[in-house]
Amino acid sequence: MGAxxxxxxxxxxxxAALADPTRRAILARLRQxxxxxxxxxxxxxxxxxxxxxxxxxxxxxxxxARSRDAKWRPCRLDAAPIQEVAQWADGxxxxxxxxxxxxxxxxxxxxxxENKRDDDQ
Amino acid sequence: MTTNSxxxxxxxxxxxxxxxxxxxxxxxxxVWDAWTRPDYVKRWFGAxxxxxxxxxxxxxxxxxxxYVMRSAEGQEVIMRGVYRxxxxxxxxxxxxxxxxxxxxxxxxxxxxxxxxxxxxxDGKTTWTGTILYPSKEIRxxxxxxxxxEGMNGSFDRLDAVLATMA
Numbered sequence: 001m002g003a004x005x006x007x008x009x010x011x012x013x014x015x016a017a018l019a020d021p022t023r024r025a026i027l028a029r030l031r032q033x034x035x036x037x038x039x040x041x042x043x044x045x046x047x048x049x050x051x052x053x054x055x056x057x058x059x060x061x062x063x064x065a066r067s068r069d070a071k072w073r074p075c076r077l078d079a080a081p082i083q084e085v086a087q088w089a090d091g092x093x094x095x096x097x098x099x100x101x102x103x104x105x106x107x108x109x110x111x112x113x114e115n116k117r118d119d120d121q
Numbered sequence: 122m123t124t125n126s127x128x129x130x131x132x133x134x135x136x137x138x139x140x141x142x143x144x145x146x147x148x149x150x151x152v153w154d155a156w157t158r159p160d161y162v163k164r165w166f167g168a169x170x171x172x173x174x175x176x177x178x179x180x181x182x183x184x185x186x187x188y189v190m191r192s193a194e195g196q197e198v199i200m201r202g203v204y205r206x207x208x209x210x211x212x213x214x215x216x217x218x219x220x221x222x223x224x225x226x227x228x229x230x231x232x233x234x235x236x237x238x239x240x241x242x243d244g245k246t247t248w249t250g251t252i253l254y255p256s257k258e259i260r261x262x263x264x265x266x267x268x269x270e271g272m273n274g275s276f277d278r279l280d281a282v283l284a285t286m287a
Contacts (some may be wrong), residue, residue, distance in 0.1 A: 029221050056137040092139075095168060100129065100143055100192045102165035106155055114151075 010062070017061035022046070023054050026078060027063060054111040105108035135251045136257040137262065142249040149241035152248060153210030156237065162188070182207055186215065205234070217252070233259070 001115060006071055026040055041051040058064045063082070064075045126281040130142040145152050156162045159176040167173045167190055175189035187201040199220040206214035238253045254260035 047259045093129065095130055096131070096141055096143075099166065099168040100145075102168070103155055104145065106161060107145055107151060110151055110155070110161075111147055 010037075010081065011084060013061040014063065014085055017057050017063055020054065020057075023058055026054060026058065026075075030064060030075060030077040034067075034076035036074045036101075038072075040075065072100040133260075137254045139254075139260060140249065142247060144275075145246045145248060146244075147246060149239050149246045150210045152189055152246040153213075157209075160212045167191070172260055176234050180204065180207055202232075204234075211239050233263075248256070 019025075022044060025043065029035065029040060029043070037048065037051060037055065040055070041048055044051065055064065055066070058075075059066060061081060062078055066075050066077050068071050128144045130140075132140045132142075134140055152205075155165065156181055157178060160177050162176045162178070163173045166176070166188065168259065170193050171190050173188055173190055175187065177187045179185055182204055184204045184207075185201065187199065190198045190200065201218055201220065202216040204213070205216045206212060214234065214236045217235045219231070233255065234253045235251070238249045238251075240247045240249075252260075252263070254263060
């Protein structure tokens with residue numbers, strides 16, 4: 001239960017971070033590779049501090065990581081939380097997949113029984 | 122982490138529907154039996170971590186069905202409904218109510234209607250289930266509900282696979 005609540009909380013952070021179009025655009029840019037703040041700010045008509053605030057939200061959500069050592073502290077994408085969102089959205093499918101996997105097993109067994117009966121006749 | 126079978130297709134053709142389509146490597150009559158005979162339903166319908174201790178099926182138009190699904194922790198979910206169309210082995214239309222969930226403020230016109238169509242080709246059967254909900258909100262709720270089981274289920278299956286490798 002505790003783990004599940006924690007998972008939901010991190011999903012909440014991910015959704016909140018993804019709710020903003022500027023942050024989504026930043027993530028889209030980072031798919032091409034890591035970049036420093038100045039480069040990430042270029043397409044937007046907002047101040048560098050505003051971009052930095054967006055980056056902090058993305059960093060807290062675990063969607064980006066920033067190098068501590070390099071002079072320009074480039075940002076890079078971390079896809080793990082997005083995978084978690086995809087998995088969440090895929091829950092209904094997985095539920096049926098699991099059910100149908102058991103049905104597959106039953107059908108194999110029933111066909112085996114039918115073949116055996118045919119052989120016996 | 123990916124466990125998606127390419128054979129299952131999930132689609133949302135309208136705001137109130139969920140459609141699932143799946144190919145089974147068995148003739149249609151057998152797939153029909155697996156869906157409509159209580160002794161068979163009990164063996165697979167519970168998904169992972171759930172059993173079906175009670176399954177009552179009166180397979181005729183106007184007949185009722187009632188499934189009791191029980192988790193390992195003893196939690197019970199009861200699904201029941203009335204058959205509207207029974208055309209073996211190709212078409213089954215029924216209403217669907219989950220006791221304790223959809224009965225709050227229940228009205229007959231709010232029935233969730235499930236339509237299953239089975240077609241056979243080259244010894245394989247395509248089963249297509251369309252579930253029509255009374256509203257988008259209820260449909261979306263149904264989509265979100267099995268999340269936990271789905272996730273736990275995938276881990277259970279991983280455990281099962283690992284056990285066979287040991």
